[in-house]
Amino acid sequence: MLVRGTAKHYPAAQPRARPARNAHLSGHRSMNFEARLSHQLDRGLIANYAETRGAHDELLDAAGNVRPHWQPFLDALAKLPAAEQANRADLLNRRVREMGIAHDIFADPAAPGKRWEVDLVPLIIAREEWHRLEKAILQRTRLMNAILADLYGEQRLLRDGLIPSSLLFSDPAFLPPCHGIQPTTGHLQFYAVDLARDLNGSWRIIDNHTETPAGVGYALANRVVHTQVAGDLFEACNSLRLAPFFQSVQAGLAVLTGRRDPRIALLTPGPLHDDYFSHAYLARYLGYLLVEGSDLRMAGDQIFLKTLEGLQRVDLIVRCIDGRQSDPLELDAGRYGGPPGLVQACRKVPQLVRNALGSAVAQNRGLAPYLPAICRKVFGEDLLISDTPRRWLGDAANRRYVIDHLDRMVIRPAQEGTGRPGGAQYGQLGSSLTESQRRTLLDEIELHGEMLVAEERIGFGTTPAFSPRGLVPQPFAVRLFVAGTSDGLSVMPGGLAMAIVPNLAVALSAPEPRTRDVWIITDGEVPPHRSLWQPTIETARVQRSQRVIQSRVADDLFWLGRYAERADWTMRVLRSALQPLRGDNAPAQVESAARACLAALATEEHAPPTQSEMESASPIESMAHHLVASKDGRRTLDDTLDKLYRVANLTRDRLSLEAWRVLSHFRPGADWRRALVDSPPEALLELIEDGLGWLAAFNGLFHENMTRNKGWSFLDMGRRIERAGNMSEAILWLFSEPLPREDEAGRLFYLLEVADSFITYRSRYRLDPMLALVLDLLLLDETNPRSLAYQLANISQHLGTLPQANPSGGLSDERRLILSMLSSIRKFDVEALAKDATRSDLQGALRKQLRLLPQLTTAIERHYFNLLEEQPHRVHTRLEPKP
């Protein structure tokens, strides 16, 4: 039954129920009718809404009337039948899971705490409201930039007592080595604020994010997914699109480099980081290289990317790693998030890294109470939006006050510094502490007050959430994003809204990551859609840098090719062993061939099966199960799929969304994977068929969509090397000794099945399988994509297109090896090999290939993947004077 359960995960059809674009503008009579109809449905959608809404609600005003800017959305939603609404809501979250919008990509996106859900109902903000917000947020961005310029410069704000000095000096985000580095366009290229409505409906800032782009990739992904599922609703509301904003973000970054053809990299901590999805998604959307610290190297005070062609200069780094971890030489020793020497490179070129290193200090929560005075002093302006009421506990008077009023307070770290949406920790609620917790907290406040803030809870406004029984009000907060663009600082016309638990939260700490898109209603013309996915002429320039392949990525693609092929082969072996036998063949002989392959594949060293193994009485199903998921086997299908999924994740920014969707079936813990291990033997065949289908789709997507650049060469070489090895091994196992004619026929039949060459053989020879002809087809025929010669010829071709790093002119190791393998196989005489009854010549020839293949892999790895032979490491000295 588990098998059936997986069926619903086959890609579902796109919703087609798209109402005519101008439905609401059609004839008057029908409009009246529709209006009346939608009014009724409307009440259905919000029948029980008013009773449970918060003191301030986005949808309904104080009198309980729908606010006008929500009407178009409600109308459009109400036009969909109730079942269709629920379908859309489900489809939306299925797409989210397929896309893998989760905090930790190796985790099950459906697991508690890892879920990411997008509500069908967005948060809708009216035009006038948006203009006010925009103005306030831009003022704040300027203010944060001014503060950072001062803290990393003159420090007048400290000298004048506008910022308490120990607020800065207790914050490890303040990076003294970066003092004096002043980018001309300010420290911040990216900034985000978390806002909530208090009970009066006033917006309050509950957090600032000045370190990294703070999850803007999630907001973008939410929009993309929502538009796929409910693009008609979006269009009905005349909302602003995101693409123009990101185009100006690209242009703004390009201008900073002062180059026509800049190489811009997005620096991520790597796939194990919670926000990796957001980094990969953003890099992909903007067409930037996604790099990790080990991809970069400093030379001559400049930063270079390690590529297959050698070192190539990087013009700008979009920083998605913590500032402190960016340079093991001058910042946190032992943290290799960025290349050693990055700080020094920034001294030479202050706008090299965006946001500038050390910018996180401005998101210290303790700053909030001091901002109004700073704003007046620096700009002569009042702060347009206040922060949530907050006290910094580095101040002795605040400590005394909070200790006296602990029951009303929530205590939180001042320097938490997480940009992860929903990642903020809960505060400690004074009134809910036990006596001993209370004592510990008071102690902590006394000792480490500088690192804590106390907040009073403000209460939260509500916004509608979708449920199959109509809309329900839900407390919410929203993150809005700012970026430096070609037009100066701009606010992204959208955002990321999240549900919050009002009695605990004072920030965006969401235990249930129910997120929603944010739509800004415009009254003007919405410019036509120009997605960045299809590069326009202006952005094509930027996109081109994707052609550069980091050595690390080439390595990952090579192994992606290998694991995909290994999984494919293992499943083919399994399928041919399990499938009901055809009438015209001796079933016993075919089964014995299957046993030989299953037994050999399941051993770690792929040893040819012993006679006793082949005659063992265990049912073929249990041998198959052993190969799928045996606990002691290293090369089980289960293990190969784990590796495939993992390495695919490492190259995620190069996978298309479709490829990713297909791959999601192979995620450890996915339904199909669990079924594979747990299912009864008779269900295995059907599961294997599913798996082969998805793998074929995955490979096909690569084959059809991947540009034939160097990355492709490595992917394909990985696949070819694996296939060459698998084919050679199988022939070795099946024909290791003289066999009676009947047995040999059964084995030939099985081999042709596994190698997917049965049809080719039949149509070519119209004969029962004969060893010489089969060997010709599977070893020598360079036109058969399954033959050994085909694999070797292709590898040779790929190597010919790769850069030669051997200036002496001699042949590199890998080329020497492939030429020797090719020439040795071209010399095979299949007639003679087949006639030799001892099979020792065949064995010798195959063993030679199997010996050289790993050498070939090593040679390729050494040449291309280890441009620099090892990771940098740190040396210390220690002071040990005599007393």
Add this chain to the structure above:
Amino acid sequence: MMYDVSHRTVYRYSTPVVQSQHIVHMSPRPVDRQRIRGHVLSIEPSPTIRTERIDYFGNRVVLFDIEQEHRELIVHARSTIGVTAPGAIDFSATTPWDEVAHRISSPRAGTDIEVARYACASRHTRTTHDIAAYARKSFPAGRPVLQGAWDLVERIYDDFTFDPTATDISTPVTQVLAQRRGVCQDFSHLALACLRSLRLSARYVSGYILTRPPVGTPRLAGADASHAWISVWSPEYGWVDFDPTNGLTPKDEHITIAYARDYDDVSPIGGILLGGNEHSVHVGVDVIPQG
């Protein structure tokens, strides 16, 4: 007293180093009571890039990058420095510590950043409940700040055993407190953590100390060593040095190279290597009084 100081560090690597980047704090900064007559820092092999700068704390920093293969690196600092002993300091005439702490931490116009900078815990001087409790014994309410500091330094000298085998570069100060053993860096970090737990300003000083061979034996070349101690701020005397490892206040036998929040800010030499595999390091320090 005038000194010739030589600080020579030799690294040898088991396989060639492809690239090495280093940051060096071996050039003496100007401080009160100290005159720098001469200084040379030589590096072999010759760096591809060598940069000198003054860091946020006012120390002289040399950054260098060697982009040619090498199996050996020699960094040699030679300085001629004159040191004068401080005048008399009356610890009991200083402001009560609690008033000093209040003055340092309350924001007001005219805040002295030079002082405020050193009042907060840093990576090696994290404060804990136990550290604060240890510190408080030397600082009953109202005690003059330098009297408290001197009491603390004496207690550390009495309570702790010098033991180079007990700690390494990553030993946290809480463990030093628990096991009551360590080296000069550990004792300095502990004293700083104690003082900063009270929100007093105190800084880490990196430098050299004159050592005397046992009577009747000749001075061995390269037998001296780098040293670390602390400096505490009071409104009356500004910064006053204390040496918890030797239980004394430095006169004219301590030579300052750099000071900052803790060891991390001013470690004499730190580097990142590409290649090199295993390395051996030999450090030779000579502090030779002139005439």
